[in-house]
Amino acid sequence: MSGFSIDWLDLRESADHRARDKTLIEQAIRWLDDVSIPNQPPLIADLGSGTGSTIRSFDNLIAEDPKPLSWRLVDHDPNLLAEAKRRHEVSNIIELCVTDFSDIQKLPLEGVNLVTSSALLDLVSANFIDELAQKIKHEYQSVGLYSALNYDGTTSWTPTHPLDRAVLKTFNLDQRRDKGFGPALGPEAAKYLKNEFRTIGYKIFTAKSPWLLKHSDHKLTGSLIDGITEVSLTRNELKASEIKKWHTFRKQNVGTGSCTVGHIDLLALPR
Numbered sequence: 115m116s117g118f119s120i121d122w123l124d125l126r127e128s129a130d131h132r133a134r135d136k137t138l139i140e141q142a143i144r145w146l147d148d149v150s151i152p153n154q155p156p157l158i159a160d161l162g163s164g165t166g167s168t169i170r171s172f173d174n175l176i177a178e179d180p181k182p183l184s185w186r187l188v189d190h191d192p193n194l195l196a197e198a199k200r201r202h203e204v205s206n207i208i209e210l211c212v213t214d215f216s217d218i219q220k221l222p223l224e225g226v227n228l229v230t231s232s233a234l235l236d237l238v239s240a241n242f243i244d245e246l247a248q249k250i251k252h253e254y255q256s257v258g259l260y261s262a263l264n265y266d267g268t269t270s271w272t273p274t275h276p277l278d279r280a281v282l283k284t285f286n287l288d289q290r291r292d293k294g295f296g297p298a299l300g301p302e303a304a305k306y307l308k309n310e311f312r313t314i315g316y317k318i319f320t321a322k323s324p325w326l327l328k329h330s331d332h333k334l335t336g337s338l339i340d341g342i343t344e345v346s347l348t349r350n351e352l353k354a355s356e357i358k359k360w361h362t363f364r365k366q367n368v369g370t371g372s373c374t375v376g377h378i379d380l381l382a383l384p385r
């Protein structure tokens with residue numbers, strides 16, 4: 115339904131978890147401890163939750179000092195939400211919301227302490243972030259925001275290939291394509307979020323969270339190479355024969371080379 119299969123989300127999960135900045139998650143957890151009401155688990159709304167990757171990243175960090183957290187998982191794909199529930203309903207308090215939040219008025223934020231997202235806000239438009247910030251400012255003043263794994267437009271490879279830069283340029287143009295929220299922010303997402311939440315008076319903390327893909331990630335790297343190639347072929351900015359040569363070279367080196375894909379994590383907290 116959404117174009118994000120359980121298999122694809124599982125494939126990227128290990129790289130995502132290694133990449134996420136742990137300090138920001140710990141800071142978010144400490145902040146939740148400070149703001150939540152005693153004996154009432156804080157409520158976190160995870161937007162575009164998929165199968166619950168953000169729950170797992172929080173759970174990993176509170177494993178030694180477990181504390182109850184309530185999660186409201188918001189996604190338009192009921193299959194992903196059902197899988198998230200199956201994986202987490204024993205260890206966490208889970209509420210599911212099947213919602214298309216491209217209409218921001220449909221965001222279910224009642225009672226929420228923290229809004230989270232991962233690998234999501236580079237898909238949305240500037241307008242979406244403006245509306246989100248205004249909604250939080252006017253309706254839910256004390257809500258924090260944790261947004262992980264926002265692609266920053268950088269991808270580097272070893273060994274290098276003469277077409278790397280041109281292919282990346284094409285790929286990054288495609289990142290701005292409308293993904294259902296208006297023209298996507300793509301690589302500009304973290305910068306835009308930072309400015310917008312600073313404007314409404316929030317304290318902003320950011321950290322780099324790159325995918326560092328080695329030979330053991332060859333399945334994910336191979337899938338990334340296929341995806342970049344497919345996108346580049348549809349955009350007609352480079353010759354198809356050149357893109358295919360790049361693809362062949364990248365696939366030949368997938369088991370021995372490396373790939374770094376830049377992301378930025380952000381935590382925005384009300385003052």
Ligand SMILES: C[S@@+](CC[C@H](N)C(=O)[O-])C[C@H]1O[C@@H](n2cnc3c(N)ncnc32)[C@H](O)[C@@H]1O
Binds near residue numbers: 162164214
């Ligand atoms: C790249 S996936 C990230 C999933 C998860 N956060 C993770 O890190 O594994 C983006 C998620 O956003 C959801 N999504 C995309 N557009 C949406 C929309 N308009 N309304 C609700 N969910 C949406 C997809 O179904 C998918 O689960």
